[in-house]
Amino acid sequence: MFRWLSGDPVSPGWPATLGPLGTRAGAVSLRPVKLRDAKDWSDLRIRNQNSLLPWEPTGTGSWASRHQVSSWPPLFSVLKSEAKRGTLLPFVIELDGRYVGQLTVGNIQRGAVRTAWIGYWIDAGHAGQGITTAAVALGVDHCFGPVGLHRLEATVQPENAASQAVLMKLGFRREGLLERYMDVNKRWRDHYLFGFTVEEVEGSVAEALVRSGRASFL
Template sequence: MLNWLIDSANHPGWPATAGPVRVPKGTVRLRPVRLRDGRTWSALRIRNQNELLPWEPTGSGQWDRRHQSSSWAPMHSILKAEAKRGAMMPFVIELDGEYVGQLTIGNIQRGAVRSGWIGYWVDREATGNGVAKAAVALGVDHAFGPGRLHRLEATVQPGNGASRAVLRGVGFREEGLLKRYMDVNSRWRDHLLLALTVEELADTAVDSLLRAGRLIPHTEKS
């Protein structure tokens, strides 16, 4: 018990689940990544190459080779190690209990800053009808609640209108343009910096979406 208390003090909010919330496509929740996620992760990443490649950091080697199931175990080990030291909260996005993407809160800083960045991807078959927005809202509330963070940042290419809309819908505001910020698809790309602090939310992000009619109250029958 004492070891758990020490660990939770080092990485508050991890491991944990967040949700569920309901959108027209079904029920969305976040849960920790698992070692046995490898096969599903591989299938989704390979299937979504065209949707993800224009927006993600340049990797080494061909897309399908670096997203084989065998690549998941070492990646999971890194994610778990970063989570254990309190630098990251890596989640799977589930829709009706099925893995449909990932959401990560990373580069977590404590002390006087208490900040991190948030990033996500969602399978093309689960996009639309608020799945991504619900997942980001759950991530924001978890980061500001159990995660004890004060500020979240996100970076997005100016041409990624869908992701910008998701982030704005949850309350993120644009702070500026980062010139040639990241190597994406073998070119240095400009990115917009968006941010949100806990004081800017009048209520939780989920409750704000519920009031706006963007989420369905979870007690409502499908």
């Protein structure tokens, strides 16, 4: 479900394109972020302010100012640098080749723990169509395969039922409540902690999604 891009990988599992998986909305795939994503990123983020603001960490300045086209190059530079160091995997979620969201694997740790967190967002106009679920399935399989991780974590606010549903469909377990865990929209918010380890996967997460009828191999 993955292939290397041109050139030698600079860290395990990076860079790579993943998928596609078929959903009722179309073909879902993941690819590395690119510098030329600036306009698509800005347009989507600004258009989706109301759907994203309640769930994302508090930032400096207004939402619009943080998501101008000019804000992308320095952000991209950080993402690319961390990806080269092997601490981050920043992907664009594509639907039939169109940018519709992002998936990021962060705080990658090696050694005795081999763990990371996974996060994602999608254009509200494409929500509820199985796109995010397929994208996360691809990301999880990549992390438990070429990236060589043993455990993935995700944190979700109790009110975010849609994001919790994505995780539970794929096999993540709710492990506990992190009280006042993160400053979100200018307030310290509780988050559920979800966990998933490689031993809990039979075959692959994408294969399980296909067997359940929620996706198809293309």
